[in-house]
Amino acid sequence: MESIFLRGVKAAANFTGTAFVNTLVKDAEDVYNCRVYHVEFEAGARNFWHKHSAGQILLVTAGTGYYQERGKPARVLHYGDVVEIPPDVEHWHGAAEGNRFTHIAVNPNTHKGEVAWLAPVTDAEYKEAAQ
């Protein structure tokens, strides 16, 4: 699977398994009040539970993955899918077991803060999501 966007650097924390993050829009001078990332998850990789005080938008570009909000069944994601993650909703996202998975992540209103990381998604939680 070829990625549209470069894979960037290996995520050093807050992921289980291997993922790569490419900051597409850093907005260092705060012109856009918005940051944009490309995230590539190796098969089975996922991020920790987390939440965004201003929400986040995911645009799926390739592969098969999951998005799960706390207390809800996981949603299976494929290219072309869009996920609107409301502010302060605990969730995680990541690749399906046998598939790489890539998405763009748009973080709007970054003046409100970007992300609060929580606990890892356990293997049991991941397996249940994948059922």
Added chain:
Amino acid sequence: MESIFLRGVKAAANFTGTAFVNTLVKDAEDVYNCRVYHVEFEAGARNFWHKHSAGQILLVTAGTGYYQERGKPARVLHYGDVVEIPPDVEHWHGAAEGNRFTHIAVNPNTHKGEVAWLAPVTDAEYKEAAQ
């Protein structure tokens, strides 16, 4: 060329040639203060000169196209390219002559307004951009 995102509806105004716009995030309830579009330009199609009071971010997903700011040479765009369009800068974007072209457009801070449309890009301006 297959698109990742559905092509949406034909643009009824403010484009020269044929383009399709799919609203990926409408943000009708203003949760994100941000709208996201997928735009597909048929070969040679382009939008009119325009500007965004809060700026715009383009994420190129396929094809070959152009981005030009008023008074500057056009920039050639390919998949994986990112364009940061500052607030109030007059510009246009569109497909190269023999190529379809698709991009995601992120409009942040929509409470400031989204777009002001200006004059069409003339054939002469387009040809000069393409040189």
